[in-house]
Amino acid sequence: MNVRNFLWGEAPSTKQERNLLFKIDFFILSYTCLVYFTNYLDRSNINNAYVSGMKEDLSMGGTDFNKILTIFTCGYIVGMIPNNLMLQVLPPRIWLPLCQIVWGVLTFCTSAVTNVQQIYAIRFFQGMAESSTFVGTHYILGSWYKPGELGKRSGIFTSSGLAGTLFSGVLQGAVYSNLNGVSGRSGWRWLFIIDGVITLPIAFYGFWIFPDVPATTNVFYLSEEDRELAASRLRGSVEVKHSPLSWKLAKRILTRWRWYACSLLFAISGETESFGSNNLMGQWLKAIGGYSVEQTDYYPSGVTAFGIVSTLICATWTDYTQVRWPVLVYMSLSCIFASICILVWKSPTGLKFFAYYLAGASYSGQATTFAWANQICADDDQERAIVLASMNMWNNVVNAWWSIVFYPATDAPEFTKGMIAMIVICVATLAVTALVWYLERREHKLGLQLEDSPTSDNRQAEKHIRDEKDPVEQLR
Numbered sequence: 001m002n003v004r005n006f007l008w009g010e011a012p013s014t015k016q017e018r019n020l021l022f023k024i025d026f027f028i029l030s031y032t033c034l035v036y037f038t039n040y041l042d043r044s045n046i047n048n049a050y051v052s053g054m055k056e057d058l059s060m061g062g063t064d065f066n067k068i069l070t071i072f073t074c075g076y077i078v079g080m081i082p083n084n085l086m087l088q089v090l091p092p093r094i095w096l097p098l099c100q101i102v103w104g105v106l107t108f109c110t111s112a113v114t115n116v117q118q119i120y121a122i123r124f125f126q127g128m129a130e131s132s133t134f135v136g137t138h139y140i141l142g143s144w145y146k147p148g149e150l151g152k153r154s155g156i157f158t159s160s161g162l163a164g165t166l167f168s169g170v171l172q173g174a175v176y177s178n179l180n181g182v183s184g185r186s187g188w189r190w191l192f193i194i195d196g197v198i199t200l201p202i203a204f205y206g207f208w209i210f211p212d213v214p215a216t217t218n219v220f221y222l223s224e225e226d227r228e229l230a231a232s233r234l235r236g237s238v239e240v241k242h243s244p245l246s247w248k249l250a251k252r253i254l255t256r257w258r259w260y261a262c263s264l265l266f267a268i269s270g271e272t273e274s275f276g277s278n279n280l281m282g283q284w285l286k287a288i289g290g291y292s293v294e295q296t297d298y299y300p301s302g303v304t305a306f307g308i309v310s311t312l313i314c315a316t317w318t319d320y321t322q323v324r325w326p327v328l329v330y331m332s333l334s335c336i337f338a339s340i341c342i343l344v345w346k347s348p349t350g351l352k353f354f355a356y357y358l359a360g361a362s363y364s365g366q367a368t369t370f371a372w373a374n375q376i377c378a379d380d381d382q383e384r385a386i387v388l389a390s391m392n393m394w395n396n397v398v399n400a401w402w403s404i405v406f407y408p409a410t411d412a413p414e415f416t417k418g419m420i421a422m423i424v425i426c427v428a429t430l431a432v433t434a435l436v437w438y439l440e441r442r443e444h445k446l447g448l449q450l451e452d453s454p455t456s457d458n459r460q461a462e463k464h465i466r467d468e469k470d471p472v473e474q475l476r
Contacts, residue, residue, distance in 0.1 A: 017233060020226050024144050027209050027221065029153065032137045033160035035100055035206065038199040039133045040164030041171075042107055042126065043072075045195055046119075047279035048168050049188035051286050051296050052176050057186055058116050066404045069278070071120045073400040075127025077393055083132035084139060084389035088382070091216060092140060097206035099132040104199035111185070111192035131396075134161075135370075135388045142374035142384055143213040146234065148319055151371040155315025158367040159308045165276065166304040173297040249382050257443075261436045262373045262387050263394045269328060269369060269429040270395035271402055272335045272362035274422065276303050278407045280415055281356040287413035303356055307363030314364040315371070324372040327364055328433040332426040334361035339426075343419040365429075376440055 012018045050065050086095050106126045113119050141153050171191065180187030211217045214230040222230070253259045275281070281300040285291045291299070314327040341347055341355035373391060377384035406421040 016225065016229060020222075020229055020233075021149075023221055023226070024211065024230070025153075027211060027219070028140065028144060029156060031202070031206050031210050032133075032140065032157055034202045035096065035133055036137065036157060036161040037164040037167070038100070038104075038195070038202055039130050040161035041168050041195055041198065042103065042130070042164075043277075044165040044168035044279075045171075045191050046072075046110075046123070047282065048171075048297055049191055051279070051282050052188045052191075052293055053180075053186050054188045057188070058113070058119070060116050062410065063404055063408050064116050065409045066407070068116070068119055068123055069403050070400050072123040072127040073396045075124040076131045077127075077396045077400065079128035079131035080135065080393035080396065081386065081389045084135050084385050086132075087136055087139060088385065091212045092136065093207065093210040093212045093219075096132055096136055096210065097203040099129045100199060100203040100206065103129040104196050104203060107192050107199060108196040111189040111196075131392070135392045138370045138374060138388050139385050140213065142378070142388075143381070144211075144230065144234075147375045147378065148322065150374055151315045151319035151324070151368065152312075154367040154371045154374075155311050158315075158363065159311050162304050162308045162311065162363055166301050166308070169282075169297045169301040169304075173294040176293055176297070249386070252380070253383050253386055256383070257439050258373075258376055258383065259387050259390060261432075261439055262369075262376065263390045265429075265432045265436050266369050266373075266391040267394035267398050268425060268432055269331070269365050270392075271398060271425045272331060272365065272422065272429065274402065274407060274418065275335070275338070275356065275359035275362060276300075276307065277399075278403050280407065280412075280418070283409060283412040284352070284356075284415075299353075300356070302353075303360040304363075306357050306360030308360075310361045310364035311367055315367050318368055318371065324368050324375070325433050325437045327368040328429060331361050331365040332429045332433075334358050336423050336426045339419040339422040342414075343416065345414055372436070376436075 012021055046068060050060070054060070055065070083095075083099070103126045106122050106129070110119065110122055113122070137157055138154065141150060141157065145153055168191075171194065175190050175194065176187035179185070179190040182190065185193075209219065209221075211219045211222065214227065214234070217227060217230070279300060281303055282296055285296045285299060310331075314330070318324050318327055338355040338359040341351050370388060370391070373387055374384060377387050402421075406418040407415060411417060
């Protein structure tokens with residue numbers, strides 16, 4: 001096995017393509033990873049702020065914390081598909097940084113709230129703005145990279161968000177130790193100020209260097225030859241045509257299996273991330289007592305750290321093998337085992353620590369699932385944009401009520417309902433993974449049969465003529 005090919009994909013055949021790949025890797029990944037880092041830093045900060053004084057300062061009780069998460073999710077759902085459709089109308093180079101500026105300003109506003117109702121309003125609009133990042137980036141990645149290059153880039157992107165979660169715990173611990181009470185502000189308020197300071201410069205960086213998609217890019221670091229190569233190298237594997245929106249798109253999507261199956265897959269499998277998204281370990285440590293505020297912030301970082309390692313290893317492996325489904329099996333089995341360990345409440349504390357950390361494997365499915373969907377929909381640019389947005393949208397539709405029903409803060413430290421729900425959702429993930437695998441194989445076989453039929457000769461001739469045209473002209 002060639003180590004270089006395993007770690008970073010098959011080497012481009014020409015120097016020009018190697019240079020192109022280096023440029024888009026550097027500029028696309030540097031911006032999208034920084035954006036997602038701040039995206040998850042903001043989401044995680046609300047969790048860490050809650051266990052670091054916000055609960056007491058704002059007199060929060062009952063399920064107020066869960067309501068904050070749910071209202072953010074509602075905003076996320078509302079913004080999901082409109083944000084991805086806006087990428088078909090406005091250049092991503094404008095739209096994505098603009099959304100980041102909006103949530104950066106709202107992050108500053110969070111530092112000045114005086115009651116939980118103000119947080120409800122802020123988080124709804126933050127959810128709308130932040131929903132542009134995840135599916136928008138997966139759409140961009142799928143527009144520039146071949147299937148064999150996509151998984152590990154998706155993994156790096158996803159890991160940057162997890163790094164934001166990891167950094168948030170460390171940052172909150174440091175802020176609480178050094179800034180709590182400075183200028184009359186609590187440590188958790190300083191956390192949101194620092195978050196906003198980090199966020200805004202990255203948005204301006206995006207206005208300068210983000211390349212849009214091959215069909216419309218005009219950034220300074222790509223020559224005309226680079227733009228032509230970016231389009232031509234994807235022919236036969238990814239549809240890069242940028243067409244006007246029409247009602248035919250809805251008919252095309254709703255009469256295929258892809259939208260239904262891929263949306264169902266992430267709507268269900270995404271709930272395995274409930275361990276991390278609800279900071280269950282942090283709530284457990286706070287509820288059982290005996291741990292300082294700094295420890296309550298630091299220790300859950302191990303969940304995220306294991307998630308990063310799992311994500312990068314799994315994404316690299318799936319690109320090399322071009323098989324995506326085993327990652328979802330690994331993720332589901334890990335979460336089932338972790339849930340059982342926590343469900344047996346008399347198990348040792350050390351085993352519970354291990355179980356929570358092992359549950360970080362749930363994050364590995366995110367990058368793989370979206371790389372899989374990009375691969376499935378590679379022949380239709382607009383369908384791919386809608387399917388990616390819908391996957392995340394339906395997952396967040398479930399998220400909107402899932403944490404309140406199964407992981408209310410009042411259930412800490414045991415979360416008995418939540419652990420049972422986790423086992424059920426993991427079994428369901430295995431079943432839907434098998435369904436998507438079957439439907440993809442069936443579609444591939446039918447496609448091969450059509451290509452081998454006598455009536456396919458004319459289609460092959462037409463395709464040959466199209467392929468001979470200048471790729472840039474095809475995009476116009």
